[in-house]
Amino acid sequence: MKLIDKTISEYKQVIGECKALFEKKTKDYGTAWRILRIPSLTDQIFIKAQRIRSIQEKGEQKVDEDISDEFVAIINYCIMAIMQIELKDNSNLNMSHKELNPLYDKISAETLNLLTNKNHDYGEAWREMRVNSITDIILMKLLRVKQIEDNQGKTLVSEGIEANYQDMINYAVFCLIKLNFVKHV
DSSP: OOHHHHHHHHHHHHHHHHHHHHHHHHHHHTTGGGGSOHHHHHHHHHHHHHHHHHHHHHSOOSSOOOHHHHHHHHHHHHHHHHHHHHTTTOOOOOOOHHHHHHHHHHHHHHHHHHHHHHHHHHTTGGGGSOHHHHHHHHHHHHHHHHHHHHTTTOOSSSOOHHHHHHHHHHHHHHHHHHTTGGGGO
């Protein structure tokens, strides 16, 4: 199996687990997250990434939730943020999972396509990176998104918010692969 095929398979396994959790949470909570504005979702992602970094730096944690759970949350919150962008003209806050399922699949497929294109150019470089470094990159991407949000979405030469969310999804997937999350699948 070529390395890119392995990456695609691992990506699909990780996203499958994330989607399964998204489905369960939608059954538990409905789509309460639809009330959140994009900056609120960005801040929610920031909280998750900051907790990961804090645990990495301290070497211990007091809340019994594995950092893998936080990377899963980052993926799902990024997908929710992209959904909010795409659903901006839809004021329906109560959507069924059946309505959201195709959108989740579309976003994850587009993000996988971005991953394969970048992975081609970068030659699987992420496999040599440290989880701590990838966490820092996710935090950097979040600070970029916050700045773009503060600029009302306007950029001069930079990619937009959606592209940054996609990058964060892919970086979180890489971390989960590196943390052997896919072995649990």
